Amino acid sequence: MPAAFEGETVTRRRLFTGGAMAAGGVASAAFGLPALGFAVGPMFEDETPDRFQDVGPEADFNPQTYVSKVITLVAQDVGEAGKTTIYVRRSDPERDRDKLKQPYVAISTRCAHLGCPVRYVQASERFICPCHGGVYGFDGKVEGGPPVRPLDRFETRVENGRVLVGERFSVNSKLDRHAVRDPSNHLDGIWQYLYPPRPTT
Ligand code: FES
Structure with missing residues (x-):
C-alpha cells in the first residue's frame, strides 16, 4: 500500500x-x-384525556341557551394551562337535525380561524370571536368573518343524571364529524385534502 x-x-x-x-x-x-x-x-404522545368528564347534573342545562363549563383538555399535569372553557346545552330535536346525535351539544371556545377564545352572546344567539370578527350561529356554524369551518365539538353522554363530556372532534359545514383538526384547517370541498389531520392535534 x-x-x-x-x-x-x-x-x-x-x-x-x-x-x-x-x-x-x-x-x-x-x-x-x-x-x-x-x-x-x-x-406521538396522546395528550387527550381518555375518560369522560362530569360537567354537572342534567338540571343545569336546557335547550334554549348555553352554559359555560371548564374541562381539562390536556391530561398531563400542566395545571390551569391544561383547562379550557366549553359551552354546553341540551340538544333540541327541532333545532339539532344533524347526524351527530349527541344528547347534549358541547361546543369548543377555540375559534376555527386562528384559535382565539370565542364568547357566546345569548341576545343574538351567536358565538363571537374578538380577534378578527368571526361569527358563529347557535349551532356553531360559521355565519361571518374568516373562520373556515364550524366550532369544534365534544362527545357527550348522560350517566346517572350527570352530563359527561368526552373527546373533542371537528365538524364540516354540514356538521359531519371529522377527526379533530387545528384552527384554520378546512373540512369542506377540495381544500380539506390540503389539510390532513395531525396524529395528536
Ligand atoms: S381567531 Fe377568531 S376570527 Fe380570527
Whole structure:
C-alpha cells in the first residue's frame, strides 16, 4: 500500500481522517438527536384525556341557551394551562337535525380561524370571536368573518343524571364529524385534502 510501512493495512492519514469523521458524527448526533426527539416526540404522545368528564347534573342545562363549563383538555399535569372553557346545552330535536346525535351539544371556545377564545352572546344567539370578527350561529356554524369551518365539538353522554363530556372532534359545514383538526384547517370541498389531520392535534 503506498505511503504505508510494511505490514500496515491502513495509512496513518486514513486512520486519522476516519477517526475525525467518527468523532464529528458522534458530536452531531449528541446535538441533533435530542433536538429531533423534542420536535417529533409530542406528535406521538396522546395528550387527550381518555375518560369522560362530569360537567354537572342534567338540571343545569336546557335547550334554549348555553352554559359555560371548564374541562381539562390536556391530561398531563400542566395545571390551569391544561383547562379550557366549553359551552354546553341540551340538544333540541327541532333545532339539532344533524347526524351527530349527541344528547347534549358541547361546543369548543377555540375559534376555527386562528384559535382565539370565542364568547357566546345569548341576545343574538351567536358565538363571537374578538380577534378578527368571526361569527358563529347557535349551532356553531360559521355565519361571518374568516373562520373556515364550524366550532369544534365534544362527545357527550348522560350517566346517572350527570352530563359527561368526552373527546373533542371537528365538524364540516354540514356538521359531519371529522377527526379533530387545528384552527384554520378546512373540512369542506377540495381544500380539506390540503389539510390532513395531525396524529395528536
Ligand atoms: S381567531 Fe377568531 S376570527 Fe380570527
